[in-house]
Amino acid sequence: MSQHPALAPGRCALVTGAASGLGLAAARAFAGLGMNVWLADLPGEALEAARAEVAAVAAVEVRAVPTDVGDRAAVDALRDAVLAHGGPPAVLMLNAGIEAGGRLFSDLDLWHRILDTNLWGVVNGIGTFVPGMIEAGRPGAVIVTGSKQGITTPPGNTPYNVSKAGVKVVTEALAHDLAGRAGCPVTAHLFIPGFVYTGLTRARGAAEKPEGAWTPEETVAFLLERLGRGDFYILCPDNETTRAQDERRIAWAAGDIIENRPALSRWHPDFAEAFRRHMEG
Numbered sequence: 001m002s003q004h005p006a007l008a009p010g011r012c013a014l015v016t017g018a019a020s021g022l023g024l025a026a027a028r029a030f031a032g033l034g035m036n037v038w039l040a041d042l043p044g045e046a047l048e049a050a051r052a053e054v055a056a057v058a059a060v061e062v063r064a065v066p067t068d069v070g071d072r073a074a075v076d077a078l079r080d081a082v083l084a085h086g087g088p089p090a091v092l093m094l095n096a097g098i099e100a101g102g103r104l105f106s107d108l109d110l111w112h113r114i115l116d117t118n119l120w121g122v123v124n125g126i127g128t129f130v131p132g133m134i135e136a137g138r139p140g141a142v143i144v145t146g147s148k149q150g151i152t153t154p155p156g157n158t159p160y161n162v163s164k165a166g167v168k169v170v171t172e173a174l175a176h177d178l179a180g181r182a183g184c185p186v187t188a189h190l191f192i193p194g195f196v197y198t199g200l201t202r203a204r205g206a207a208e209k210p211e212g213a214w215t216p217e218e219t220v221a222f223l224l225e226r227l228g229r230g231d232f233y234i235l236c237p238d239n240e241t242t243r244a245q246d247e248r249r250i251a252w253a254a255g256d257i258i259e260n261r262p263a264l265s266r267w268h269p270d271f272a273e274a275f276r277r278h279m280e281g
């Protein structure tokens with residue numbers, strides 16, 4: 001398997017939301033490749049436990065820095081700490097995210113909490129770290145964790161969907177900007193997990209991994225393989241959804257505008273039969 005050139009032994013990977021789930025699995029994978037790893041997550045025992053877990057993978061440097069990604073000053077301080085230890089990261093994985101049960105009519109505090117973490121966390125991470133990565137002139141990869149819900153935007157979880165739609169837009173803009181800089185060896189990638197058994201899915205009440213879910217490790221293996229191929233959209237399947245099904249769902253969502261259908265027609269009773277036929281091809 002060819003590897004993205006930024007994923008090299010001795011270089012550094014910084015992962016946000018690294019104390020659990022996909023972030024922790026990615027941090028373990030980067031350590032396994034011989035990279036030094038910075039773990040950023042909210043303060044607490046889980047972060048220290050994650051540091052010990054990643055340090056046990058390989059003889060690499062592993063540091064854990066309590067950081068709220070929605071707090072720009074905290075992300076700036078994280079950047080200063082990373083720069084003081086050998087320069088900007090080779091891999092920046094902006095992955096911290098919450099679902100938090102938000103709904104369309106949730107109170108503003110909850111809307112802000114979700115957007116501050118999921119969207120501002122990404123904007124803060126890009127603004128704080130990427131200029132230094134570009135200036136360093138060495139291979140770099142910015143991996144941003146989005147969601148299929150930011151593309152097909154199903155009813156329910158509206159603040160989460162809004163945040164992940166924003167994450168998609170910001171990451172596309174970043175990739176386009178980087179690609180337009182002559183000779184810039186830094187690339188950006190939108191990581192779109194499927195259904196993965198993590199803290200986020202456990203919070204929805206699943207006591208053990210549902211059959212349909214992938215493990216974080218399977219999902220990160222898929223991420224690294226697609227990163228090696230240079231893909232921007234890293235659209236992950238799982239045990240219940242194939243790539244072909246995702247493609248049809250995305251095409252239907254885009255078709256709402258082109259066909260002048262009602263908003264979110266996939267979930268509209270009048271379009272149930274048409275959507276079923278569309279999925280059958």
Ligand SMILES: NC(=O)c1ccc[n+]([C@@H]2O[C@H](COP(=O)([O-])OP(=O)(O)OC[C@H]3O[C@@H](n4cnc5c(N)ncnc54)[C@H](O)[C@@H]3O)[C@@H](O)[C@H]2O)c1
Pocket residue numbers: 016017018019020021022023040041042067068069070095096097098117145146147148192193194195196197198199200201
């Ligand atoms: N699990 C899935 O099925 C799935 C699907 C699509 C996208 N995602 C996305 O994957 C990413 C990782 O989530 P996960 O599924 O591994 O869940 P998880 O809950 O296991 O991990 C998320 C981590 O982010 C941390 N975090 C939350 N708020 C933070 C903040 N303000 N600052 C720093 N860290 C913070 C949490 O403490 C936690 O350790 C999220 O962006 C999520 O939206 C997950």
